[in-house]
Every structure is written in C-alpha cells, then in structure tokens.
Amino acid sequence: MFEADILLEDIREILSAVPFTLFMALVTFVFSTIIGSLFALAEYRNIPILRELIFVYKVAFKGIPLVIVIFLGYYGLPPTIQFLASLIGINFNGHHTPNWVLLVIGVTACIAAFQAEVIKGALNSFDNGQADAARSLGYTNGQLFRRVMFPQVVIAAIPDLTNSIMVIMKALSLGFAIEVVDIFAQSQLTAALNFYYLEAFVIAVVIYMIIAFLVTTAADRLERSLRVWT
Amino acid sequence: MLELKNIKLSYGNTQVLNGVDLSVNRGDVVSIIGPSGTGKTTLLKCINYLVKPSSGTIAFDQLHMDYAQADKKAIQAIRLRTAMVFQQFNVFKNMTVLQNVMDPLVVVQRKSQDEAREIALRELDRVGLSAKRDSYPSQLSGGQLQRTGIARALAVRPDVMLFDEPTSSLDPELVSEVLKVIKDVTSSGITSLLVTHEMQFAKNISNRIVFMDQGVVAADGSPAEIFDAPANPRLAQFLQTELAFH
Numbered sequence: 509m510f511e512a513d514i515l516l517e518d519i520r521e522i523l524s525a526v527p528f529t530l531f532m533a534l535v536t537f538v539f540s541t542i543i544g545s546l547f548a549l550a551e552y553r554n555i556p557i558l559r560e561l562i563f564v565y566k567v568a569f570k571g572i573p574l575v576i577v578i579f580l581g582y583y584g585l586p587p588t589i590q591f592l593a594s595l596i597g598i599n600f601n602g603h604h605t606p607n608w609v610l611l612v613i614g615v616t617a618c619i620a621a622f623q624a625e626v627i628k629g630a631l632n633s634f635d636n637g638q639a640d641a642a643r644s645l646g647y648t649n650g651q652l653f654r655r656v657m658f659p660q661v662v663i664a665a666i667p668d669l670t671n672s673i674m675v676i677m678k679a680l681s682l683g684f685a686i687e688v689v690d691i692f693a694q695s696q697l698t699a700a701l702n703f704y705y706l707e708a709f710v711i712a713v714v715i716y717m718i719i720a721f722l723v724t725t726a727a728d729r730l731e732r733s734l735r736v737w738t
Numbered sequence: 739m740l741e742l743k744n745i746k747l748s749y750g751n752t753q754v755l756n757g758v759d760l761s762v763n764r765g766d767v768v769s770i771i772g773p774s775g776t777g778k779t780t781l782l783k784c785i786n787y788l789v790k791p792s793s794g795t796i797a798f799d800q801l802h803m804d805y806a807q808a809d810k811k812a813i814q815a816i817r818l819r820t821a822m823v824f825q826q827f828n829v830f831k832n833m834t835v836l837q838n839v840m841d842p843l844v845v846v847q848r849k850s851q852d853e854a855r856e857i858a859l860r861e862l863d864r865v866g867l868s869a870k871r872d873s874y875p876s877q878l879s880g881g882q883l884q885r886t887g888i889a890r891a892l893a894v895r896p897d898v899m900l901f902d903e904p905t906s907s908l909d910p911e912l913v914s915e916v917l918k919v920i921k922d923v924t925s926s927g928i929t930s931l932l933v934t935h936e937m938q939f940a941k942n943i944s945n946r947i948v949f950m951d952q953g954v955v956a957a958d959g960s961p962a963e964i965f966d967a968p969a970n971p972r973l974a975q976f977l978q979t980e981l982a983f984h
Binding site for chain 2: 646651
C-alpha cells in the first residue's frame with residue numbers, strides 16, 4: 509500500500525517542519541500561560557473593572573472560531589502595528605510582520621482565554637485555610653504566594669496545562685490558511701508535489717502522536733516529581 | 739495585656755458579633771465556650787485580623803488600633819505577637835513537618851536556617867513529633883497534623899496563643915494526644931485563648947471561662963463560677979446540654 513522510498517523522502521521533509529512547529533507552540537504556550545495567569549489572578553483577587561473586562565475578553569475569545577481570529581490578526585494586525593509604531597515616532601511597515609508572528613499572536617490571544625480558566629481552577633482548588641495560617645504568622649501576600657500557594661497551584665494546573673500544549677499544536681495547523689508552514693502544512697505541501705496524500709498525512713499523524721506521547725509522559729513525570737507531598 | 743472593646747461584625751445581614759468586650763491579662767488561660775454559631779471563632783480571628791470587624795478597638799500592651807481605621811503596621815505587629823492553632827490544622831501541604839515549623843522563622847522572622855532548624859527541632863520534640871519531622875502532611879494523622887500546627891505556632895515565640903477548636907476535627911481517639919500537648923503549653927505560663935467544646939478540659943486548664951451567646955460575652959468568671967454555679971440561665975442550659983451530650 510505504501511511505497512518505502514516515498515515514505516522515507518516524505519518523512520524527511522515533514523520532519524523538517526517539526527522544530528519550527530515546536531518553537532511556535534512553545535512561544536504560544538509561554539505567552540498564553542503568562543497572560544492567562546494574570547487574568548486568573550485578577551479574577552481571583554476580584555479586582556473591579558479589570559474583572560469585568562477579562563470576562564468580556566474570555567467570552568469573545570472563547571466564542572470566536574480560531575480561524576477567524578487568525579484572519580482578523582492577519583488582516584488587522586499589520587496596519588495596527590504600523591499605526592501604533594507611528595504614534596511613538598517609529599517608521600515601521602506593519603506588512604513586513606512575519607506571518608508566523610501574526611499566527612502566534614492570534615493563537616495566543618485565544619488560548620490565553622482558556623489558560624485563564626485553567627489557572628483560575630487551580631487557584632480555586634487551593635485550600636484557603638493555609639492562607640489564613642500564613643497570614644496569622646505574619647506572611648505578606650507575596651510571601652504567602654511564593655512559599656505556599658504557587659508550589660501547590662502550579663502542580664494542580666500541570667495536567668490541564670499539558671492539554672493546552674497539544675491544543676496549541678493542533679491550533680497552529682490553522683496557520684496553513686495564512687501560509688505558515690507547520691507539520692500539517694508541510695505534509696500538505698509535500699503531498700501536493702508527489703500526490704502521495706495518504707502517506708504524507710499518515711506521517712503527520714504519527715509525528716503528532718509521538719509529540720503528544722512525549723509531552724504527556726514528560727508532564728506526568730514532572731508532576732510526580734514535584735508532587736512529593738501526596 | 740489584651741483588651742477588645744465593643745467588637746462588632748456581621749456576615750451579610752447576619753450580625754455575628756454584637757459588641758464584644760474582653761480583656762486578657764498576661765498569663766491568663768481563657769477558654770471561650772458557647773453554642774455553635776455564636777461568634778467564638780470569629781472573635782478569635784478578629785484579634786489577628788483574619789476577619790475584619792466593622793467597629794471596635796483592640797489594645798495589645800502599648801499598641802492600640804481602631805478597627806474602623808485599621809492600619810497595616812498595627813495588624814502586622816499584632817500578628818507577630820500572636821500565633822493561632824486552627825480547627826482544620828491548616829499546615830502547609832507542600833512542606834514537611836520540619837519545614838512547616840521552620841518556614842515562618844526564616845521567611846517572617848528572618849532567622850538563619852540553622853537557628854530556625856534548631857528552634858523547630860526543639861518544638862517538634864516538645865510536641866512529640868521528632869520522628870515525623872521529614873513526613874509530609876498527607877502522611878500524618880489528624881492528631882499529628884494538629885501537633886505540627888501547635889509546634890509551628892510555638893516556634894514563633896508568641897505572647898498570646900490562640901487555639902480555635904483544636905480538637906473538633908479529630909477522631910475521638912486522637913483528641914487526648916492533642917489535649918495533652920495543649921495542657922503542657924498552657925501550663926508553661928503562656929497567655930492563651932482557647933475556643934473549645936471540651937468542657938472538662940476547659941475547666942481543668944483555664945483560670946477564666948468566657949461564655950459567649952448571640953454575639954456577646956454573656957458570662958465571664960472563674961471555672962468554679964461558670965461550671966459549678968452558673969448564674970446566667972442560657973449558660974446553665976448550655977452546660978446541661980453539653981454535659982449531657984458528653
């Protein structure tokens with residue numbers, strides 16, 4: 509059914525897209541987690557106005573299909589970047605912004621809304637009695653967060669954060685719509701040249717599965733090694 | 739030493755504290771008793787500002803604070819001079835027993851690791867937990883968790899110990915090991931406030947008993963006055979119910 513020499517050639521080509529896909533996924537993961545964490549903290553601490561704004565943001569970015577956000581970013585961000593740069597006296601042609609950057613911004617904006625819920629859930633799982641104990645002993649809010657809350661909240665969030673890495677990996681495949689070449693796009697391009705579509709997509713599936721296996725295993729090990737107290 | 743005046747606090751429409759006056763002298767062991775939901779724990783948590791009274795004042799030796807204009811420095815000063823033992827233990831789950839006791843000394847009191855460790859080991863020995871110093875809270879029984887909480891509180895050398903129903907969450911067979919430690923602590927001369935439903939224990943270790951009812955101090959006296967000749971009819975009724983239950 510499959511031709512070995514075609515498979516080997518396709519594997520080599522499709523694998524070449526893996527490092528860049530992983531790089532984009534990592535950048536998206538880091539930024540969406542940072543933004544989501546800030547949102548979650550603002551909600552957890554019940555900061556007025558910010559809390560309402562975050563609610564609106566989450567409704568918008570959880571509701572709008574990701575592909576639309578990507579297109580909005582693709583068409584809307586370059587002129588916006590150019591305008592903002594001009595406000596601070598920088599002459600920058602926004603249309604020179606690489607497409608992968610626009611993709612990462614779009615996916616980050618969407619995933620941040622979900623990461624906010626992940627972190628909020630982990631924060632809510634924290635037993636507040638420990639916070640009372642820390643405050644009664646004179647811990648400042650910062651000390652309480654660093655010493656007691658953060659180590660517990662991070663570990664509670666690991667399984668869901670791992671999920672989000674895989675969600676990001678899959679979301680990036682929509683970058684094909686704006687000419688960003690990730691694993692999926694590379695398999696599409698490879699197949700378009702030799703017409704071995706089934707081979708190319710099976711290779712892509714296997715690569716995605718291997719990445720999912722590695723990420724899940726690594727996260728499980730990390731969680732186990734950090735959760736020494738249970 | 740410690741004087742609370744006209745403390746008022748409400749949760750929504752429910753008035754929990756209706757103007758509590760309470761003064762504690764140095765070395766006093768005061769047990770606070772009363773029906774559930776009458777504000778005993780809330781009163782204790784007002785002292786270290788874990789809950790915020792709507793009005794009232796607190797005087798702690800030279801330190802005075804009006805709760806209507808609470809200031810952070812005064813709150814921190816009070817917290818550094820008190821230590822609380824909680825009903826639900828509230829030990830830090832991500833730390834071992836030893837780390838639980840050491841951490842406030844290092845983080846808040848800025849003691850060196852060595853000094854903190856020495857103090858922590860001494861307090862753990864005092865509560866009989868030396869062998870469990872490297873265990874995590876998930877590996878301990880309720881009694882051991884509460885003794886960790888007591889060691890952590892003692893280690894910061896507080897002027898006043900606040901015990902909030904320290905045995906209420908324990909299985910009956912674990913209560914005695916914690917009461918033994920509390921008795922040892924209170925008999926060492928440290929000023930203590932104890933919210934409890936252990937009437938016999940309160941009678942044995944306290945030099946004063948405060949009976950709270952409907953958010954106020956309804957009776958205040960020596961154990962003999964409170965338990966043997968209760969003048970307040972609500973107190974008499976409460977004691978009858980409690981003693982019948984136990």
